[in-house]
Amino acid sequence: MSDFVCRNPDYNADTQKMFSTQAFMQSVKGELSITELGKAQILAPFQTEFSQQNGFFHGGVVGALADNAMGCSAFTLFEPGDMVLTVEYKINLLAPADGEEIVAKGWVVKNGKTLTITQGEVYIRKNGIEKLCATATGTMMRLNGK
Amino acid sequence: MSDFVCRNPDYNADTQKMFSTQAFMQSVKGELSITELGKAQILAPFQTEFSQQNGFFHGGVVGALADNAMGCSAFTLFEPGDMVLTVEYKINLLAPADGEEIVAKGWVVKNGKTLTITQGEVYIRKNGIEKLCATATGTMMRLNGK
Amino acid sequence: MSDFVCRNPDYNADTQKMFSTQAFMQSVKGELSITELGKAQILAPFQTEFSQQNGFFHGGVVGALADNAMGCSAFTLFEPGDMVLTVEYKINLLAPADGEEIVAKGWVVKNGKTLTITQGEVYIRKNGIEKLCATATGTMMRLNGK
Amino acid sequence: MSDFVCRNPDYNADTQKMFSTQAFMQSVKGELSITELGKAQILAPFQTEFSQQNGFFHGGVVGALADNAMGCSAFTLFEPGDMVLTVEYKINLLAPADGEEIVAKGWVVKNGKTLTITQGEVYIRKNGIEKLCATATGTMMRLNGK
Numbered sequence: 001m002s003d004f005v006c007r008n009p010d011y012n013a014d015t016q017k018m019f020s021t022q023a024f025m026q027s028v029k030g031e032l033s034i035t036e037l038g039k040a041q042i043l044a045p046f047q048t049e050f051s052q053q054n055g056f057f058h059g060g061v062v063g064a065l066a067d068n069a070m071g072c073s074a075f076t077l078f079e080p081g082d083m084v085l086t087v088e089y090k091i092n093l094l095a096p097a098d099g100e101e102i103v104a105k106g107w108v109v110k111n112g113k114t115l116t117i118t119q120g121e122v123y124i125r126k127n128g129i130e131k132l133c134a135t136a137t138g139t140m141m142r143l144n145g146k
Numbered sequence: 147m148s149d150f151v152c153r154n155p156d157y158n159a160d161t162q163k164m165f166s167t168q169a170f171m172q173s174v175k176g177e178l179s180i181t182e183l184g185k186a187q188i189l190a191p192f193q194t195e196f197s198q199q200n201g202f203f204h205g206g207v208v209g210a211l212a213d214n215a216m217g218c219s220a221f222t223l224f225e226p227g228d229m230v231l232t233v234e235y236k237i238n239l240l241a242p243a244d245g246e247e248i249v250a251k252g253w254v255v256k257n258g259k260t261l262t263i264t265q266g267e268v269y270i271r272k273n274g275i276e277k278l279c280a281t282a283t284g285t286m287m288r289l290n291g292k
Numbered sequence: 293m294s295d296f297v298c299r300n301p302d303y304n305a306d307t308q309k310m311f312s313t314q315a316f317m318q319s320v321k322g323e324l325s326i327t328e329l330g331k332a333q334i335l336a337p338f339q340t341e342f343s344q345q346n347g348f349f350h351g352g353v354v355g356a357l358a359d360n361a362m363g364c365s366a367f368t369l370f371e372p373g374d375m376v377l378t379v380e381y382k383i384n385l386l387a388p389a390d391g392e393e394i395v396a397k398g399w400v401v402k403n404g405k406t407l408t409i410t411q412g413e414v415y416i417r418k419n420g421i422e423k424l425c426a427t428a429t430g431t432m433m434r435l436n437g438k
Numbered sequence: 439m440s441d442f443v444c445r446n447p448d449y450n451a452d453t454q455k456m457f458s459t460q461a462f463m464q465s466v467k468g469e470l471s472i473t474e475l476g477k478a479q480i481l482a483p484f485q486t487e488f489s490q491q492n493g494f495f496h497g498g499v500v501g502a503l504a505d506n507a508m509g510c511s512a513f514t515l516f517e518p519g520d521m522v523l524t525v526e527y528k529i530n531l532l533a534p535a536d537g538e539e540i541v542a543k544g545w546v547v548k549n550g551k552t553l554t555i556t557q558g559e560v561y562i563r564k565n566g567i568e569k570l571c572a573t574a575t576g577t578m579m580r581l582n583g584k
Contacts, residue, residue: 024204027195049173058170059232060213064206086205087553088577090236090382090528092409092429094402109427110386114552115525115579117384119427135401135411137384137429139526139577141553233407234431236382236528238555238575240548255573256532260406261379261433263530265573281547281557283530283575285380285431287407316496319487341465350462351524352505356498378497382528 004037004077004111011037011076018084019072028061032072038108040072046100057097062104062122066091066136069106070118074140077111081145087115089138097133099126106138116140150183150223150257157183157222164230165218174207178218184254186218192246203243208250208268212237212282215252216264220286223257227291233261235284243279245272252284262286296329296369296403303329303368310376311364320353324364330400332364338392349389354396354414358383358428361398362410366432369403373437379407381430389425391418398430408432442475442515442549449475449514456522457510466499470510476546478510484538495535500542500560504529504574507544508556512578515549519583525553527576535571537564544576554578 008014012034019025019032025042028050033041042065052058067089075084106120120136154160158180165171165178171188174196179187188211198204213235221230252266266282300306304326311317311324317334320342325333334357344350359381367376398412412428446452450472457463457470463480466488471479480503490496505527513522544558558574 018199021199022204023195023197024207049169051169053164053167058168058210060206060210061170063209063213063235063237064204067206067209086239088236088238088526088555088575089209090234090429091209092234092401092431093232094409109384109424117386117427117526132401135409135429137382137427139384234380234429236575238547238577240555255530255570263380263532263573278547281555281575283528283573285530310491313491314496315487315489316499341461343461345456345459350460350502352498352502353462355501355505355527356496359498359501378531380528380530381501382526383501384526385524 004108006037007077007079010080014080015040015072015075018075024064025068030065034076037076038073040069040076040106042069042104044102054096057102059093062093062097062102062134063091065102065104066106066120066122066134067138069104070120070136070138071140073106073108073118074116077108077116078142079145083143083145085141085143087139087141089136091134091136093134095131095133097124099124101125114142116142150254152183153223153225156226160226161186161218161221164221170210171214176211180222183222184219186215186222186252188215188250190248200242203248205239208239208243208280209237211248211250212252212266212268212280213284215250216266216282216284217286219252219254219264220262223254223262224288225291229289229291231287231289233285233287235282237280237282239280241277241279243270245270247271260288262288296400298329299369299371302372306372307332307364307367310367316356317360322357326368329368330365332361332368332398334361334396336394346388349394351385354385354389354426355383357394357396358398358412358414358426359430361396362412362428362430363432365398365400365410366408369400369408370434371437375435375437377433377435379431379433381428383426383428385426387423387425389416391416393417406434408434442546444475445515445517448518452518453478453510453513456513462502463506468503472514475514476511476549478507478514478544480507480542482540492534495540497531500531500535500572501529503540503542504544504558504560504572505576507542508558508574508576509578511544511546511556512554515546515554516580517583521581521583523579523581525577525579527574529572529574531572533569533571535562537562539563552580554580
């Protein structure tokens with residue numbers, strides 16, 4: 001059970017809506033799941049146009065998905081109408097993202113009034129086996145919508 | 147004048163070749179310029195399919211370009227046949243990437259035998275004005291090609 | 293149970309020995325505990341000479357302890373005679389380190405041949421209550437002792 | 439010439455005052471210099487009690503000085519009565535801090551209303567030669583004093 005304060009009863013729908021307006025996420029065919037407050041997950045299939053020199057998911061795409069999963073996890077804790085800005089993110093690439101599908105997970109470590117600190121992990125799936133391929137941290141800023 | 151040691155007389159052509167095999171960089175229409183050893187620059191035009199919710203360059207694309215410019219800057223200092231791996235990168239998003247064109251610059255701060263430490267800056271161009279929109283750091287690893 | 297490979301049967305004693313030769317860790321009265329392969333913990337009491345302007349543990353000391361706990365966690369997985377170098381570390385300060393005692397925990401996320409990727413958390417203890425005050429990530433390099 | 443806005447005519451004296459109340463900075467005998475708005479520099483002599491296992495400046499001390507130089511550079515741009523908090527910092531250790539004296543430099547890259555993004559470099563001096571031994575980035579938060 002999460003101990004975060006819910007400030008938006010429609011957090012799931014509103015986070016999905018924000019996500020769906022990002023054209024880049026549509027291009028990578030990202031699917032967002034919000035299972036609980038302060039957590040988010042993005043699933044994306046391999047597509048050649050987002051690959052690097054060895055035919056794996058490009059590290060930049062891995063970073064983009066991690067950043068976005070972390071940003072969405074923060075967004076679930078905001079008030080209706082607020083916006084989220086990434087202040088900074090850092091990603092460690094642990095293993096080649098060689099697989100059919102990638103899953104980026106983000107969660108909130110600390111939810112402050114202005115800043116929300118998040119962490120993330122990215123898993124690559126190949127032949128039914130899931131493997132951690134990146135870890136990330138991100139600092140997210142709440143832009144008050146009022 | 148650069149004080150780096152040149153280990154590959156064809157560093158410019160070889161870095162271009164490595165870059166050109168990244169499908170994602172072709173998708174974003176990135177153009178790589180190597181002006182000197184230890185420096186790289188990637189220019190990319192705005193395309194809707196790589197935008198975020200406000201119609202600007204997506205932060206994940208900004209990160210991808212910065213990572214790649216830093217990786218290419220390191221690659222210029224490697225031996226023929228070596229490969230480059232990003233160990234980690236961190237990006238600070240300073241301003242919205244709202245413009246027609248984006249330029250990511252990367253340069254080497256320290257070139258070690260195994261690890262090369264790099265920095266980067268990303269500029270957004272709009273109506274003839276160029277503005278710093280992100281700063282980055284990256285740790286690159288040399289994979290010995292021999 | 294840990295799934296790391298043990299390359300040094302004396303990893304506990306050798307990590308303690310390496311730690312004990314760091315004069316700065318003696319100055320802060322740090323006590324290292326290694327409970328299992330790939331994990332390390334440093335406990336230190338509050339001392340005025342290591343405080344910041346509000347009389348709390350200085351953020352620089354918090355960072356030093358986190359870095360060291362991560363470095364020691366990596367060191368447990370090295371071969372006898374190897375040395376550890378911090379390539380980079382990043383720390384997020386989540387809450388003031390206001391308390392009588394601080395505990396920095398470090399653990400290995402990925403143990404590579406040359407690089408070991410680690411994470412850390414720092415907890416502050418006050419009046420019997422323990423609170424997360426920082427999260428960290430670190431990239432550690434193994435210097436082959438042979 | 440700096441293009442930052444001066445919000446505190448006594449920024450030099452006030453930053454010195456804030457710095458002088460950090461007991462840890464007195465312990466390391468740090469000397470702060472503010473040469474212009476948005477820049478700060480801390481000089482510290484080698485002392486055995488702040489060293490690591492090879493008798494060099496401890497990486498944690500290097501990080502603490504870099505963090506502080508960046509924090510002070512941000513502080514010069516604040517209003518009278520404001521306080522500065524480090525949200526996060528990242529440091530790359532490029533070379534052993536083997537020398538008689540260390541100099542940490544910090545400067546502001548972007549000065550926002552709430553967040554100020556900074557960068558830093560640390561130089562080690564030995565036998566009259568100065569060498570870059572670390573690079574850093576930091577995110578600083580302004581706590582409104584009013």
